[in-house]
Amino acid sequence: MRIGMVIDLEKCLGCRTCAVACKQHNAQPPGNWWNRVFTPGSKYHLIKPELGSQYFLPVSCQHCDNAACEKVCPVGATFYSKDKAVLVDYDRCIGCRYCMSACPYGVRQFNWEDPKETHKKIEWIEGGNNYGYQEEHKYDDRLVYSPIREKGIVEKCTFCVQYMDAGEKPACVRACTGEARVIGDLDDPNSEVSRMINNKGAYTLIPEKGTKPKVFYLPPKRKDN
Amino acid sequence: MKNYKLILNIVIALMLIGVISYIIQLTTGLVVTDMNNSYSWGLYIAGFAFFVGNAAGGMVLSASIYMFGLKALKPFAKIGALAAFANVIGAMLCVVIDIGQPFRLLNMLIYPNFSSPLIWDVIILSSYAVLSLLYFYVLRFPEIAPEKRILFKDVENAEEFSEKTAKTLAPIALLFAIGIHVVTAWIFATQGAREWWHSAVLAPDFVAVAVSAGTTLVFLFSIMVYGIKEEHKSAYKIMTRFISIAFFVHLFFMYNDFFIHAWYGNEHALHTLAVTLGDYWFVHLLEVVLPLMGILCLMKSKILTKAKVYRASFFILIGVLAHRFLIMPAAFNNLPLTISPMGQQNGNWEYPLASGRFMEGAELFITNHNYVPTFIEWSILIGVISTMTFVVVKWHKLAINK
Ligand code: SF4
Ligand code: SF4
Secondary structure (H helix, E strand, O other): OOEEEEEEOOOOOOOOHHHHHHHHHOOOOOOOOOOEEEOOOOOOOOOOOOOOOOOOEEEOOOOOOOOHHHHHOOOOOEEEOOOOOEEEOOOOOOOOOHHHHHOOOOOOEEOOOOHHHHHHHOOOOOOOOOOOOOOOEEEOOEEEEOOOOOOOOEEOOOOOHHHHOOOOOOHHHHHOOOOOEEEEEOOOOOOHHHHHHHHHOOEOOOHHHOOOOOEEEEOOOOOOO | OOOHHHHHHHHHHHHHHHHHHHHHHHHHOHHHOOOOOOOOOOHHHHHHHHHHHHOHHHHHHHHHHHHOOOHHHHHHHHHHHHHHHHHHHHHHHHHHHHOOOHHHOOHHHHOOOOOOHHHHHHHHHHHHHHHHHHHHHHHHHHHOOHHHOOOOOOOOOHHHHHHHHHHHHHHHHHHHHHHHHHHHHHHHHOOOOOOOOOOOOHHHHHHHHHHHHHHHHHHHHHHHHHOOOHHHHHHHHHHHHHHHHHHHHHHHHHHHHHHHHHHHOOHHHHHHHHHHHHHOHHHHHHHHHHHHHHHHHHHHOOOOOHHHHHHHHHHHHHHHHHHHHOOOHHHHOOOOOEEOOOOOOOOOEEOOEEOOOOOOOOOOEEOOOOOOOOHHHHHHHHHHHHHHHHHHHHHHHHHOOO
16 A cells, blocks of 8 residues: 545645644644645735736645655654655654755754744643644654654654544545545555546656655646636 | 963863853754754754865875875874864764754664665764774874783884884775765765755765865864974975865866856756855855965965965865855755746746744745854854864874974
């Protein structure tokens, strides 16, 4: 099994619900966003660019098959799960940030300070209004999610490993208002994702970087007017 | 060295300031730097490249003595080996100060990932450190009283042994001296994500800069410990030649790369040049003009004085530090995720990323960061430079030929 995602840009409303759901479910500290949605070509989101048409492009970790981040990680803190999702071991990461520089997609986020300190800047009280999935999660006995990260380590999208392991879909997929996101097995030719990719002309972002992303995009439809 | 005590005290004071700054960084995190998610390496990694570069000189000189028969350099062999060792220590410290979880450093030994160029670099750098220490010991061997020797205790003819072993070590040392630059360059050059680094010329260029900067440092240290001496004149000449030729080779490599990119006109590549030659034009000026001034000063002066050598080495080394600083801006201020939005003709739009540095009122999603190292960053780096100097100053007596 190779886990992958298809995002249908025709269906994406640019509402950023996925970004917020991701941020909240994965307890990302202020300043870090695993998932972003912007309007290509425009300085302002949801404003039509001066030239060209308006569409929205969500970007999070592309869970590459040839992941630059995994190859450069000196301690193997970044690793492939059995489904070939790319995960980070919070207990092993030494915070060298090599992966951040090697990743072409700008999706890796660093804890520049203790998240508890950052939380204080938004008037968060410990034990008070906690947000996000509250349990630590281990994959193969490696810490791949914890509600409060230590300072000095890297984090990023895990395809919501804590939910997937429990048989549920990632937060962004469940939250998407346009039902633009589909997750599934890329190795199975009959899975929904495979069929979408094969039949609807899906593409990947900056394929020339050679990282072989497992997140695919369906282009928005042509509008004749 | 005349002002030995004074220099040592200054160096120790600077080290202490560095240590205090580092403790602040350790307790509060890397927020005390000016780096962020998009500009994720800064002064520390520039310092790392700088120290690795400086480490070459000693071994290159030593190798020249035994492999190419440049006997005039012989008095500087020991100081060269010592400088090499001190700089590798500096380079390793730079890795320590840069990482977010220094207490997990041992993970590199417990769980090494052998596909990572950083692991290769750690291996080759530590071997180089051991090798330069060994080399230093072998060169000093005849001077050490037989009962005080730690290694090779039962050697009888110390002079001959030292000479012979140094000869055997020289080519190995040269191989490693080149190796540390090549592998350090690979840390950057293997990153297909970054147009600025992903070039085959980066590794040769690192070697060229290293020969230039490393020799300068040995020159500087030799003048510090020996002063200017008539009998060393031909050695000065050779070192000046090394420094200048290597620097010109570096200029050739650098502008050759610029030219090819500029000619083809790929937007990404042009952008990297625009960052280096545009936004950071002043630093670029420094990296080129300062070393040229230093080299000119060394080549032109008929009578070399201490002051002149100090000035020249200062110019060259500051220029090289500027060069190392410029490794980052064009790489990080040129986001790889740049796309041509659908419906536009050849557009170039950089996809913003979260800075990771939450500050009220500040822009969070950015495509560009005007990186200016903070006081803490500078003081920690200066602390590392002082540590390196400390090693040399402290042991310089051992490196003097009687
Ligand atoms: S998108 Fe970046 S972080 Fe994610 S797998 Fe690819 S290289 Fe790694
Ligand atoms: S920051 Fe952590 S995950 Fe990234 S390369 Fe370094 S050790 Fe690996």
